[in-house]
Amino acid sequence: MPKISSKGKAMPESPIRKLVPYAEKATELGREIFYLNIGQPDVKTPDVALQAVKNNTLDIIAYSHSAGNPSLREKLATYYAKHDIHVAKKDILITTGGSEALIFTMGSITDPGDEIIVPEPFYANYYSFSTQSTVTVVPVISKIEDDFALPPIADFEKLITKKTKAILICNPGNPTGYLYSKEEIKQLAALALKYDLFLISDEVYREFVYDDTEHYSILQEADLKDHAIVVDSVSKRYSMCGARIGCMVSKNKKVIATAMKFAQARLSPPTYAQIASEAALNVPDSYYEAVVAEYKSRRDVLVNGLQQIPNIKVSVPRGAFYCIVELPIDDSEDFARWMLESFADQNQTIMVAPAAGFYSSLNAGRNQIRIAYVLKKEDLKRATEILGLALKEYLAR
Numbered sequence: 001m002p003k004i005s006s007k008g009k010a011m012p013e014s015p016i017r018k019l020v021p022y023a024e025k026a027t028e029l030g031r032e033i034f035y036l037n038i039g040q041p042d043v044k045t046p047d048v049a050l051q052a053v054k055n056n057t058l059d060i061i062a063y064s065h066s067a068g069n070p071s072l073r074e075k076l077a078t079y080y081a082k083h084d085i086h087v088a089k090k091d092i093l094i095t096t097g098g099s100e101a102l103i104f105t106m107g108s109i110t111d112p113g114d115e116i117i118v119p120e121p122f123y124a125n126y127y128s129f130s131t132q133s134t135v136t137v138v139p140v141i142s143k144i145e146d147d148f149a150l151p152p153i154a155d156f157e158k159l160i161t162k163k164t165k166a167i168l169i170c171n172p173g174n175p176t177g178y179l180y181s182k183e184e185i186k187q188l189a190a191l192a193l194k195y196d197l198f199l200i201s202d203e204v205y206r207e208f209v210y211d212d213t214e215h216y217s218i219l220q221e222a223d224l225k226d227h228a229i230v231v232d233s234v235s236k237r238y239s240m241c242g243a244r245i246g247c248m249v250s251k252n253k254k255v256i257a258t259a260m261k262f263a264q265a266r267l268s269p270p271t272y273a274q275i276a277s278e279a280a281l282n283v284p285d286s287y288y289e290a291v292v293a294e295y296k297s298r299r300d301v302l303v304n305g306l307q308q309i310p311n312i313k314v315s316v317p318r319g320a321f322y323c324i325v326e327l328p329i330d331d332s333e334d335f336a337r338w339m340l341e342s343f344a345d346q347n348q349t350i351m352v353a354p355a356a357g358f359y360s361s362l363n364a365g366r367n368q369i370r371i372a373y374v375l376k377k378e379d380l381k382r383a384t385e386i387l388g389l390a391l392k393e394y395l396a397r
């Protein structure tokens with residue numbers, strides 16, 4: 001038989017989806033499952049976006065410009081200006097989701113064997129995309145005790161080698177919910193300039209910020225003009241995950257010109273979804289305010305519920321819609337599987353993501369789970385009750 005590549009073998013399985021067969025089985029048995037494992041928002045997509053697709057008069061679903069529709073890029077520049085990010089249409093490349101923006105970024109700035117330093121735990125697909133690009137992710141450990149704040153800059157410096165090309169952060173963070181302060185971003189900016197590294201910031205959760213704090217983008221740092229690359233997406237912002245529209249933003253002309261070659265090779269981003277994404281930019285500020293208020297109250301319900309469970313550690317998320325929880329167990333994957341296979345309370349159970357998949361350091365995160373708080377408040381309250389009961393029974397086995 002012809003052989004599968006070693007790269008193919010090295011591609012990690014999604015830590016979020018790998019328990020799906022167990023969930024399917026539980027559903028077949030008639031159990032109700034509260035899904036806390038995946039960040040698919042349940043908020044309705046803005047009507048303007050849906051209507052723009054329904055009402056459009058296209059005769060041909062043609063390829064668009066490889067960099068994306070000029071009108072969408074123009075409008076995005078206006079959106080960024082509102083966030084004090086001053087970029088032009090030429091600095092923006094529309095991609096098929098933030099995912100493709102990450103792939104184009106890695107493709108444009110790294111060679112096989114190069115290294116990217118990433119605070120750990122990190123969005124699991126960073127590992128998948130880096131495997132695809134044959135780049136090594138070098139983790140710098142952030143700690144639950146500090147709510148996953150930026151590790152000391154000296155820890156980054158220890159990891160910098162000749163092969164280091166970039167530092168990649170997620171702000172606010174998936175899976176940590178941590179929001180980097182302006183001060184932390186400034187420290188990273190200074191580091192990137194000192195060692196002449198790219199600073200990549202995944203800002204797909206930019207609006208999801210709670211507690212009256214403000215998001216500070218790396219693109220607000222004027223000195224980082226040649227070093228900053230932002231990855232963005234409509235998936236979470238407008239609850240449009242299936243649209244598959246994101247973008248890469250950089251003032252570095254060479255980076256955008258290089259990414260453009262990758263963009264040309266895949267011809268164009270999706271046509272209808274660009275129409276929807278452009279229309280979504282018309283939503284009034286009240287849309288974001290309502291969505292953020294809803295997530296903030298969900299966060300409060302979740303954290304409150306979790307804090308009732310004895311002997312667990314919760315890092316209070318300040319942004320995005322994820323939370324890492326440390327449990328008094330050794331193997332959270334076993335626990336997550338057990339909750340689907342062998343546990344129910346009133347015929348209900350929960351599905352969580354074992355956190356080890358968000359770490360690349362050996363054995364790290366094995367006593368942690370990630371919870372996505374994308375459910376209604378009453379469901380989240382019930383889900384935390386189930387977690388408490390399940391943990392008690394699991395520990396007593």
Ligand SMILES: Cc1ncc(COP(=O)(O)O)c(C=O)c1O
Nearest residue numbers: 097098099123174204233235246
């Ligand atoms: C941190 C982060 N970055 C990027 C993505 C990719 O988003 P998409 O490709 O849907 O734009 C996700 C999706 O969950 C994410 O959580």
